[in-house]
Amino acid sequence: MQFQNVKSRVVRTVTESIVGADAGSKRSAEQSCLSLIEACNSLPRFSQLLARIIKLGLRNNPLVLTKFAAVSSELGVIDYASSFVFSMDADSSLYDAFLFNTFIRAYAHTSNLKEKALFVYNSMFGYGILPNKFTYPFVLKACAGLGNLGLGKAVHGSTVKFGFDNDVHVRNTMIHMYCCCGSAIEDARNLFDEMHKCDSVSWSAMIGGYVRLGLSTDAVDVFRKMQIAGVRPDEITMVSVLSACTDLGALELGKWVESYVDKEGIQRSVELCNALIDMFAKCGDVDKALKLFRRMRERTIVSWTSVIVGLAMHGRGLEAVSLFEEMIESGMTPDNVAFIGLLSACSHSGLVDKGRGYFSLMTEEYDIAPKIEHYGCMVDMLCRAGLVNEAVEFIQKMPFEPNSIILRTLVNACRAHGELKLGERISRSLISNEPMHESNYVLLSNIYAKMSHWEKKTKVREMMDMKGMKKIPGSTMIELDSEIYEFVAGDKSHKQYKEIYEMVEEMRREMKRAGHVPSTSEVMLDIDEEDKEDALNRHSEKLAIAFALLNTPPGTPIRIVKNLRVCSDCHSATKFISKIYHREIVVRDRNRFHHFKDGLCSCKDFW
DNA sequence: ATAGGGTTAG
Numbered sequence: 001m002q003f004q005n006v007k008s009r010v011v012r013t014v015t016e017s018i019v020g021a022d023a024g025s026k027r028s029a030e031q032s033c034l035s036l037i038e039a040c041n042s043l044p045r046f047s048q049l050l051a052r053i054i055k056l057g058l059r060n061n062p063l064v065l066t067k068f069a070a071v072s073s074e075l076g077v078i079d080y081a082s083s084f085v086f087s088m089d090a091d092s093s094l095y096d097a098f099l100f101n102t103f104i105r106a107y108a109h110t111s112n113l114k115e116k117a118l119f120v121y122n123s124m125f126g127y128g129i130l131p132n133k134f135t136y137p138f139v140l141k142a143c144a145g146l147g148n149l150g151l152g153k154a155v156h157g158s159t160v161k162f163g164f165d166n167d168v169h170v171r172n173t174m175i176h177m178y179c180c181c182g183s184a185i186e187d188a189r190n191l192f193d194e195m196h197k198c199d200s201v202s203w204s205a206m207i208g209g210y211v212r213l214g215l216s217t218d219a220v221d222v223f224r225k226m227q228i229a230g231v232r233p234d235e236i237t238m239v240s241v242l243s244a245c246t247d248l249g250a251l252e253l254g255k256w257v258e259s260y261v262d263k264e265g266i267q268r269s270v271e272l273c274n275a276l277i278d279m280f281a282k283c284g285d286v287d288k289a290l291k292l293f294r295r296m297r298e299r300t301i302v303s304w305t306s307v308i309v310g311l312a313m314h315g316r317g318l319e320a321v322s323l324f325e326e327m328i329e330s331g332m333t334p335d336n337v338a339f340i341g342l343l344s345a346c347s348h349s350g351l352v353d354k355g356r357g358y359f360s361l362m363t364e365e366y367d368i369a370p371k372i373e374h375y376g377c378m379v380d381m382l383c384r385a386g387l388v389n390e391a392v393e394f395i396q397k398m399p400f401e402p403n404s405i406i407l408r409t410l411v412n413a414c415r416a417h418g419e420l421k422l423g424e425r426i427s428r429s430l431i432s433n434e435p436m437h438e439s440n441y442v443l444l445s446n447i448y449a450k451m452s453h454w455e456k457k458t459k460v461r462e463m464m465d466m467k468g469m470k471k472i473p474g475s476t477m478i479e480l481d482s483e484i485y486e487f488v489a490g491d492k493s494h495k496q497y498k499e500i501y502e503m504v505e506e507m508r509r510e511m512k513r514a515g516h517v518p519s520t521s522e523v524m525l526d527i528d529e530e531d532k533e534d535a536l537n538r539h540s541e542k543l544a545i546a547f548a549l550l551n552t553p554p555g556t557p558i559r560i561v562k563n564l565r566v567c568s569d570c571h572s573a574t575k576f577i578s579k580i581y582h583r584e585i586v587v588r589d590r591n592r593f594h595h596f597k598d599g600l601c602s603c604k605d606f607w
Numbered sequence: 608a609t610a611g612g613g614t615t616a617g
Contacts, residue, residue, distance in 0.1 A: 101609050137610040172611040177611095204612040211613095239613040274614045305615040340616045347617085376617045405617060436609080591617080 015378065029056040030064060037067045046075055050084065066102045073106030078113070082120070097132045100124040104135060108142040113564045117142035118151060133164045140173040144180035147585040152177045152184075156257045172201045179209025187601040200226075200234050208240040217484075220253070232264070235272045242275040247503035247587050249561030251283035252479045275303045281310025283594065284586045301335055307488065309341040314593045315602045317349025324358075336368050343377035347384055348592060350604075355381045372400045379406050383413030384606050392422075404434055411443045415450055423447045431463075438464075438472055478542035480551055487543040489535070503546035504537050511576045520568045541570045541587065549581060565589050565607065575599050 027370060033049075033056055040049050049068070058064045065085050066604045072081030085448075086092075107117035121139045124131065131139070136159050143152035155352075156174060159165040165174070171191060178188035192198070192206050194510055203226040210219035223241050226233060233241070238261055245254035258276060261268065273296050280289035293299070293307045304327045311320035324342045327334065334342070339362050346355030357380055362368045372592055375398045381393035391410055395402050407426055414423025427444040441464050448457035464471070485494070494500060518536055541562055548558040566574075566589045578585050579599035587594040595602035 063608080070609090098609055105609070132609085135608045141611080167610090169610045174611095176612060199611090201612045206612090210610060234612090236613045243614080269613090271614050276614095278614065300614085302615045307615095309615065335615090337615055344617065373617055380617065409617075 024553055029058060030061060031056050031065050032056070032065060033061075037064070037071050040071045040075075041153035043075060043077070046072065046077065059089075060094045062094050062096050062099050066099045069099065069102040069106065073102075073109075078103070078106040078110065079116075082116075086123075092127050093122075095122070095127050095129055097129050097135060100129060101132070101134050101138060104138040104142070106147070108138045111145070114145045118146075121155075129163065131158070131164075132275050133167050133170060136164055136170045137173040140170070140177040144177040147181055148186050151179075152181055168195075168197065168199060168202070171195060172199075172205050176205045176209070179205060179212065182213070185209055185213055185215070193564060198229070198231060200231055200237055202392070203229075203231055203233070204237040204240055206337035207237060207244070211240050211243045211247065214247065216247040219244040220248070220250075220593070233266070235261075235267045235269045238266055239271055239275045242272075242279045246275075246279045246282045249283050249477055249526055249544065249559070250484055250485060251280075251559060252286060252482050253312075253343075253484075254279040254283055256482065270296070270298055270300055270303065274300070274306050277303060277310065278306045281306065281313065282588070284588060286310045286314045286316070299332070301332060301338060304332060304476075305335075305338045305341050308338065309347060312341060312348050313591075314595070315348055315604075317345040317347075317351050320345030321351065321354060334362075334366060334368075336362075336371060336374070339366075339368060339370075340373050340377060343374060343381065347377055347381035348603075350385055352381055352385045357396040365438075372403055372406070375400060376406050376409070380409050383409055383417075384445075386413075386417050388413050388417050388419050388422075404430055404437070408439060408443060411447070415447050418450075420447055420451050424451075425530070435467060436469060438469060441469075469569070472564065474540050474562065474564045474567075476544040476563075478544045478548055478559070480548070485544070485547065487540040487547070489540050489543075490538040491540065491543055494547070496547065499550055500543055500546045504542055507546060507549075507573075507577060507580075508537055510580050511573055514571060514576050514580055515578045519572060536569045536573075539567065539570050542573065545574065545577060545585065549583070555582060557586060559586045559588075561588045563590065565591065566594065569602065571605070571607075 033052060036049050036052055040046055053059060053064060053068065069078070069081050069085060072078050099420065103120045108121060109111045111160050117139060121131065121135065125395045127372065136155065139155050140152065143155055156165070156449050159170055159174070164170045175188045175192050178184040178191065188206065188209055192202060195202060201284060203222065207222050207226075208218045210216065210222060223233070223237070223244070225239070238257060241257055242254060245257060261272065273292060277289045280286065280292065289307055289310050296303060304323065308323050311317070320342065323333070324338070327338070339358065342358055343355055346352070346358065355378065359370065359374065362370060362374070362438045379391050379394060380381045382388075382394060388410070391413065395406065395410065407430055411423045411427045411430070414420065414426070424444065424447050427440055427447060430437075430440040431444065445457050445460040448454070448460065450484070473488045475486055477484055477486050479485070487494070491497070541560060545558060548560070552558065566587060570592070573602045574585055574587065574594070576599065577583070578596035585596040587596065589607070592603065592607060594607070
């Protein structure tokens with residue numbers, strides 16, 4: 001809309017002013033035009049500027065055009081500037097690399113126009129202009145943003161051809177580009193390993209690349225190598241390292257990072273503080289996250305959202321809601337992500353009416369169109385509250401086709417609230433749409449278990465085998481003395497494994513005495529009941545808890561991180577264990593936290 | 608005159 005306005009106004013002003021074109025001294029004309037560009041901070045001024053450029057005969061002045069392009073990028077009308085600069089009546093013999101770089105830069109930094117950066121880059125060759133060392137970081141950044149490995153490799157080839165591939169900026173962006181192209185992390189690593197002089201940016205690009213792919217252990221390894229190499233990390237490096245801690249649930253490591261930041265005098269930027277908040281919240285210490293948040297002088301929407309999401313994950317929905325209100329009062333405008341956090345807070349804490357209210361507020365007051373994620377939160381909220389029918393109606397009325405995430409939420413609710421037929425039907429269709437997605441089978445299998453349809457349940461397992469699917473192994477991580485230990489079901493790789501299994505056996509006896517009945521219905525293996533019980537006892541979370549009971553002083557809290565959802569037997573067992581052994585047990589699963597204490601869980605048994 | 612790596616989401 002705005003764009004159209006500018007255009008028509010520009011055309012009018014141009015026509016009016018052409019007649020009076022005045023050829024003054026070229027230099028002073030250039031000077032006056034440059035100061036106009038300097039002062040160009042609004043769309044009306046932009047229109048006047050364009051008229052002046054033409055009037056002063058600077059239509060083909062490369063410096064003026066370059067600055068003009070830069071300012072148009074700031075005002076969000078880069079497309080308009082590019083059609084002006086590269087129009088038919090422009091004198092292309094005056095184009096230079098700098099002019100092209102300006103456009104490539106502007107497009108590479110605009111999220112939905114990255115293809116155009118590559119288009120401009122390709123077109124410069126057509127004008128006989130070759131890229132320089134400044135061109136490549138922009139182009140590579142665009143490739144990274146697009147995740148287009150083919151283009152990235154072609155650009156890489158071009159850097160080699162023109163001899164810029166050893167420039168440190170080019171190389172760092174190239175590493176970043178390969179990291180952003182998913183499967184190419186090895187290419188990034190090879191480039192990185194070949195570098196003679198890595199600076200903190202190279203290391204950060206590599207660490208960040210591993211984190212983005214969920215290879216956080218590798219990220220931490222690279223960080224350790226960085227320290228050995230003696231390169232001083234900066235605040236950006238530390239943000240990536242903190243992301244790795246967050247992903248791993250490594251609270252101790254995260255705390256170490258915080259003290260390291262202070263010790264090394266690394267600047268606590270807003271982003272670094274945000275990463276710390278996120279880390280503390282997602283590693284189980286949401287109170288520490290809150291404390292940090294309160295101490296921040298300058299907060300961004302990310303700071304607020306991080307702490308709201310953190311509270312939501314811990315089931316502290318009311319606090320999350322009041323923080324959201326506080327945010328509004330402080331004058332911060334919520335964005336769509338903040339609303340996702342808020343709605344998920346309502347959902348995890350059963351605040352259905354509040355959630356409904358905020359869902360309407362989002363459009364009515366803030367003019368944010370709900371995306372499928374927001375609808376997803378609403379469905380989740382209705383499902384948790386047991387309002388399955390309402391959830392179904394809501395899905396039918398929403399302006400999107402439900403995605404599989406929403407449908408899985410619904411199926412899980414069907415299982416939990418006894419709508420088994422409906423759940424069966426939906427999960428069957430999920431399987432036919434997404435035959436290689438494991439959780440679709442798990443859901444169906446759990447529904448059959450609840451229906452006591454054991455033969456059908458076995459068939460589900462067979463379907464998976466037939467398709468050659470492997471179950472994602474459940475694994476649990478626990479941190480002890482700054483080491484991260486990972487357990488998988490039936491794990492015997494640990495040095496202490498004999499003691500661990502003895503402890504598991506003791507736990508089993510104690511739980512039985514306290515009245516725990518093993519719930520074998522979620523076991524996916526085709527084995528008899530007694531073996532199923534045995535399989536349950538070898539679940540990774542039980543091994544990790546046994547390991548913690550053996551190796552930590554009585555009464556200290558136990559924190560574990562699970563890669564999947566907690567199974568219902570482990571959930572019930574952990575409640576018993578928390579009571580029997582007088583331990584607070586904090587479990588982070590795929591979606592949220594469970595705080596087990598005195599035989600109860602903060603999730604109120606719905607997750 | 609123009610360059611690189613970072614934070615929030617079901």
